[in-house]
Amino acid sequence: MANHASALKRARQDDKLRIQHRAQKSTMRSAIKAVHTAVAAGDKAVANEILKVAVSLLDRAGRKHLIHPSQASRRVSRLNTCVKAMA
Numbered sequence: 001m002a003n004h005a006s007a008l009k010r011a012r013q014d015d016k017l018r019i020q021h022r023a024q025k026s027t028m029r030s031a032i033k034a035v036h037t038a039v040a041a042g043d044k045a046v047a048n049e050i051l052k053v054a055v056s057l058l059d060r061a062g063r064k065h066l067i068h069p070s071q072a073s074r075r076v077s078r079l080n081t082c083v084k085a086m087a
Contacts, residue, residue: 006024028054028057031053044083051083
């Protein structure tokens with residue numbers, strides 16, 4: 001356990017950030033799953049709509065280093081490929 005005031009504050013900040021990051025990652029993963037579900041159902045209009053949301057969440061996660069920026073780019077690319085393959 002932290003003994004200094006600065007270490008205690010850092011621990012509090014880390015706890016708050018951990019909760020925020022978990023929520024953002026969960027939202028991101030849910031959006032990705034929604035795109036895959038729409039693709040599996042064959043609903044191109046819904047897939048394109050959800051894809052915009054998922055791309056936005058992935059780009060934001062990459063910018064904030066929630067995930068590695070290259071990983072965000074790769075996931076966006078793969079989602080785009082899935083949706084375009086529906087044609």
